Amino acid sequence: MNRIEHNRIDQRFAALKAQGRTALIPYITAGDPAPAHTVDFMHACVEAGADVIELGVPFSDPMADGPVIQKACERALVHGTRLQHVLEMVAEFRQRDSETPVVLMGYLNPIERMGYEVFTRQAQASGVDGVLVVDMPPEEAGDNAALFAEHGLQSIFLLAPTTSEARARAICEHGEGYLYYVSLKGVTGAATLDADAVGEQLNKLRRITELPLCVGFGIRDGATAAAIGRVADGVIVGSALVGRIAEHADDPASVPAALKSILGEMREALDREAVG
Amino acid sequence: MSRFHDLTQLPDARGHFGPYGGRFVSETLSFALEELENIYASLKNDPEFQAEFDNDLKHYVGRPSPLYHAERWSREIGGAQIWLKREDLNHTGAHKVNNTIGQALLAKKAGKPRVIAETGAGQHGVATATVAARLGLKCEIYMGAEDVERQKLNVYRMHLLGAKVVPVESGSRTLKDAMNEALRDWVTNVDDTFYIIGTVAGPHPYPMLVRDFSAVVGREARRQSLEQIGRLPDALVACVGGGSNAMGLFYPFVEDDDVAMYGVEAGGEGVATGRHAAPLTANAPRGVLHGNRTYLMSDEGGQVADTQSISAGLDYPGVGPEHALWKDVGRVRYVAADDNEVLAAFRELTLVEGIMPALESSHALAHAKKLAGEMSPEQHIVVNLSGRGDKDIHTVAKLDGIEF
Numbered sequence: 001m002n003r004i005e006h007n008r009i010d011q012r013f014a015a016l017k018a019q020g021r022t023a024l025i026p027y028i029t030a031g032d033p034a035p036a037h038t039v040d041f042m043h044a045c046v047e048a049g050a051d052v053i054e055l056g057v058p059f060s061d062p063m064a065d066g067p068v069i070q071k072a073c074e075r076a077l078v079h080g081t082r083l084q085h086v087l088e089m090v091a092e093f094r095q096r097d098s099e100t101p102v103v104l105m106g107y108l109n110p111i112e113r114m115g116y117e118v119f120t121r122q123a124q125a126s127g128v129d130g131v132l133v134v135d136m137p138p139e140e141a142g143d144n145a146a147l148f149a150e151h152g153l154q155s156i157f158l159l160a161p162t163t164s165e166a167r168a169r170a171i172c173e174h175g176e177g178y179l180y181y182v183s184l185k186g187v188t189g190a191a192t193l194d195a196d197a198v199g200e201q202l203n204k205l206r207r208i209t210e211l212p213l214c215v216g217f218g219i220r221d222g223a224t225a226a227a228i229g230r231v232a233d234g235v236i237v238g239s240a241l242v243g244r245i246a247e248h249a250d251d252p253a254s255v256p257a258a259l260k261s262i263l264g265e266m267r268e269a270l271d272r273e274a275v276g
Numbered sequence: 277m278s279r280f281h282d283l284t285q286l287p288d289a290r291g292h293f294g295p296y297g298g299r300f301v302s303e304t305l306s307f308a309l310e311e312l313e314n315i316y317a318s319l320k321n322d323p324e325f326q327a328e329f330d331n332d333l334k335h336y337v338g339r340p341s342p343l344y345h346a347e348r349w350s351r352e353i354g355g356a357q358i359w360l361k362r363e364d365l366n367h368t369g370a371h372k373v374n375n376t377i378g379q380a381l382l383a384k385k386a387g388k389p390r391v392i393a394e395t396g397a398g399q400h401g402v403a404t405a406t407v408a409a410r411l412g413l414k415c416e417i418y419m420g421a422e423d424v425e426r427q428k429l430n431v432y433r434m435h436l437l438g439a440k441v442v443p444v445e446s447g448s449r450t451l452k453d454a455m456n457e458a459l460r461d462w463v464t465n466v467d468d469t470f471y472i473i474g475t476v477a478g479p480h481p482y483p484m485l486v487r488d489f490s491a492v493v494g495r496e497a498r499r500q501s502l503e504q505i506g507r508l509p510d511a512l513v514a515c516v517g518g519g520s521n522a523m524g525l526f527y528p529f530v531e532d533d534d535v536a537m538y539g540v541e542a543g544g545e546g547v548a549t550g551r552h553a554a555p556l557t558a559n560a561p562r563g564v565l566h567g568n569r570t571y572l573m574s575d576e577g578g579q580v581a582d583t584q585s586i587s588a589g590l591d592y593p594g595v596g597p598e599h600a601l602w603k604d605v606g607r608v609r610y611v612a613a614d615d616n617e618v619l620a621a622f623r624e625l626t627l628v629e630g631i632m633p634a635l636e637s638s639h640a641l642a643h644a645k646k647l648a649g650e651m652s653p654e655q656h657i658v659v660n661l662s663g664r665g666d667k668d669i670h671t672v673a674k675l676d677g678i679e680f
């Protein structure tokens with residue numbers, strides 16, 4: 001079976017490459033500010049030009065996240081959002097959108113607790129395409145990655161500025177879909193990012209992998225998106241969106257317009273680069 | 277079942293203790309952990325490094341700590357003889373300093389000018405601030421806001437020692453949240469910062485190296501037992517938060533099959549109430565937190581549970597991975613003591629022996645009392661008196677209706 005034909009992530013990146021465009025990948029935390037809104041927010045992201053959606057599974061102890069996403073997790077958890085519900089949200093999203101790839105992003109324990117077999121089956125049935133577990137590097141993924149693959153779930157792995165070349169080779173070998181390059185040493189929401197340094201690192205990585213290289217951490221607006229878009233195959237924007245959702249938490253109906261405004265700006269900036 | 281694992285040969289090369297342990301961290305930290313693993317591997321059997329460590333333990337910490345026969349208390353209980361391994365007499369007042377001395381030496385070898393740590397009761401924070409002062413290292417300590425409140429004395433000690441104490445307001449505002457925040461700091465400052473983890477948990481190689489540095493307690497206790505009792509004890513008892521004082525006492529006895537071992541977790545309001553910090557006793561499901569797989573208290577959705585204990589140092593939802601394996605293979609029996617039993621033991625040892633134990637250590641004492649009562653006067657129990665109780669005076673006084 002040729003997976004490329006069946007996986008939405010591979011299809012999407014192939015299409016973008018053919019068009020010479022850079023992927024725009026928003027991250028939002030499922031259940032923030034309340035579970036009822038998440039699917040609407042996902043559709044709003046797509047309407048604003050998102051190519052892939054990273055849907056955060058809220059966790060009580062988000063060790064790699066800064067205050068913005070920590071608070072989003074807290075808001076989601078207060079409303080009882082659990083992995084089970086996140087899968088239901090993806091299934092609901094799929095009723096109207098059968099094309100946009102959805103990657104679940106989060107920490108290992110909710111999956112561990114649900115059980116790998118159960119999770120994998122339900123994720124596939126819900127229409128999930130990829131899984132990015134922040135605290136599951138390839139050497140700990142082992143059988144789980146194989147199980148995911150059997151069910152058409154791609155394992156997305158992280159690369160960092162501190163990753164050695166030997167590790168990078170191993171990670172690239174195990175990676176599927178795309179690679180998530182963490183642009184800086186720090187937690188999500190950290191401020192500064194150096195596009196030239198990122199570009200240098202990506203060039204090194206391109207020598208060892210064909211996978212699309214997407215960059216996250218520190219992308220906030222059209223300008224930062226464009227700067228990274230020049231060197232990467234995709235830009236991932238998280239805290240900037242989640243921060244916007246937080247500002248509108250009292251009036252969730254106004255969030256889709258806010259998301260469209262910030263993502264729209266990024267989309268335009270990226271496409272301008274692609275044409276220019 | 278223990279025959280499947282040679283318990284002296286763990287962890288494996290990737291930091292696993294059977295199904296437990298490992299290195300579940302975000303990619304940015306992998307490099308630092310590999311670096312630490314390599315530094316430790318190069319020094320572990322280096323006689324010069326060991327000599328430096330031993331020298332510091334002797335002249336700075338004041339080791340060996342005595343093995344004290346609590347004769348009066350034993351007589352009152354009317355069962356086995358109770359011996360106290362006096363870690364409370366160490367410099368800084370707890371077993372924690374053994375590990376921080378070792379890790380500070382590693383930090384020095386690694387050339388890192390800054391150290392960070394998480395702390396619950398503040399003992400590990402104080403021990404870290406102490407070694408940082410001595411070596412001239414910059415030091416930041418993360419502490420849950422609730423613990424800052426209940427361990428004020430230690431907060432001020434750290435301040436005097438030149439450390440910055442950062443109260444952590446997220447989550448349950450206790451030890452686990454302090455560890456989250458320390459990990460976030462480390463990810464951000466990984467180039468110049470050494471993370472001194474305070475217990476046998478965290479990602480590989482921490483559970484292994486904290487165990488190795490803590491094991492001086494058990495090596496001494498074993499030798500002292502032979503000298504003072506004339507044979508090995510019948511049982512060992514230690515409290516278990518993350519599990520470093522217990523692991524430190526137990527590890528050198530692991531092959532002594534006739535020595536029974538009891539790890540005492542925090543029963544809080546009672547294990548049956550669900551408000552406790554006793555993942556092993558309560559048979560919590562397997563989970564992953566802070567870089568390792570272990571028994572972890574969490575809800576059905578995998579969200580980490582809030583814990584409850586009178587002692588800040590045991591108020592943690594997980595436990596070191598080696599303990600998880602030792603439970604499964606049956607080498608150690610894990611039990612719990614609830615807050616009331618703990619307070620009673622605290623008061624009793626203070627009145628009967630003139631030794632004021634830490635509330636953490638009082639968990640071990642509470643269980644030792646029960647155990648001794650079921651044994652004969654010819655039998656011997658060694659209890660790890662992991663720390664002194666000065667830091668807990670506020671907590672106990674408050675229960676007596678006294679505010680300072």
Ligand SMILES: Cc1ncc(COP(=O)(O)O)c(C=O)c1O
Pocket residue numbers: 370371372396397398399400474475476515516517518519520521522588589590634636637662663664
């Ligand atoms: C005196 C004392 N005993 C025990 C503990 C619990 O830690 P561990 O289980 O790692 O020994 C602490 C932790 O702060 C402590 O201060």
